Amino acid sequence: AQTVTQSQPEMSVQEAETVTLSCTYDTSENNYYLFWYKQPPSRQMILVIRQEAYKQQNATENRFSVNFQKAAKSFSLKISDSQLGDTAMYFCAFMPRDTGNQFYFGTGTSLTVIP
Amino acid sequence: KAGVTQTPRYLIKTRGQQVTLSCSPISGHRSVSWYQQTPGQGLQFLFEYFSETQRNKGNFPGRFSGRQFSNSRSEMNVSTLELGDSALYLCASGGVVTDTQYFGPGTRLTVL
Numbered sequence: 030a031q032t033v034t035q036s037q038p039e040m041s042v043q044e045a046e047t048v049t050l051s052c053t054y055d056t057s058e059n060n061y062y063l064f065w066y067k068q069p070p071s072r073q074m075i076l077v078i079r080q081e082a083y084k085q086q087n088a089t090e091n092r093f094s095v096n097f098q099k100a101a102k103s104f105s106l107k108i109s110d111s112q113l114g115d116t117a118m119y120f121c122a123f124m125p126r127d128t129g130n131q132f133y134f135g136t137g138t139s140l141t142v143i144p
Numbered sequence: 145k146a147g148v149t150q151t152p153r154y155l156i157k158t159r160g161q162q163v164t165l166s167c168s169p170i171s172g173h174r175s176v177s178w179y180q181q182t183p184g185q186g187l188q189f190l191f192e193y194f195s196e197t198q199r200n201k202g203n204f205p206g207r208f209s210g211r212q213f214s215n216s217r218s219e220m221n222v223s224t225l226e227l228g229d230s231a232l233y234l235c236a237s238g239g240v241v242t243d244t245q246y247f248g249p250g251t252r253l254t255v256l
Binding site: 062064066071072073074075076079120124128129130131132133134135136137 | 175177179186187189192194199200202232234236238244245246247249250252
């Protein structure tokens with residue numbers, strides 16, 4: 030069974046500062062993908078960043094980067110230069126590579142950016 | 145490219161009724177997955193369809209069913225609605241192989 034744990038239900042950060050959201054997962058799979066999605070108050074799920082487990086290099090997308098530690102089964106998201114538009118619920122998600130498109134989601138971290 | 149569309153966006157039903165939700169994936173995508181989101185249970189996987197075949201199924205009762213048409217559009221049906229079925233239902237569209245999923249705006253279902 031796959032499980033995803035986000036241990037920080039709520040976080041806040043000052044505008045322009047950096048914040049890190051934690052995610053750990055448990056799986057016996059060797060090939061998989063990891064994702065971070067954000068869900069603003071509009072409820073639209075938006076892809077933030079994607080990591081392939083076989084790639085050692087950490088993914089980056091503009092102000093967003095991850096720290097992927099495969100052995101520790103850890104996948105944290107760092108948001109640099111936080112902006113008010115980053116206020117949202119952030120979900121960490123795991124997807125096995127070879128069993129179709131099925132996400133296992135964490136419970137989410139509610140991030141508030143304070144002006 | 146147009147994004148994933150879901151209709152209707154909002155729906156109010158009463159217990160015992162049935163409901164059908166629709167999802168149109170991104171053009172060229174053949175995979176459609178459905179998720180239920182509630183405050184108590186979070187995001188839970190319902191099922192995935194790929195090329196008109198159900199490829200994966202979550203742990204939901206048989207009242208929840210789906211199908212996919214030849215144009216990749218998918219419908220989800222819930223029969224004999226219960227109060228606990230009130231939720232945001234999200235569909236996600238994906239490519240041929242396991243890949244990034246793009247979500248629609250969701251259908252908010254309220255069961256009274």
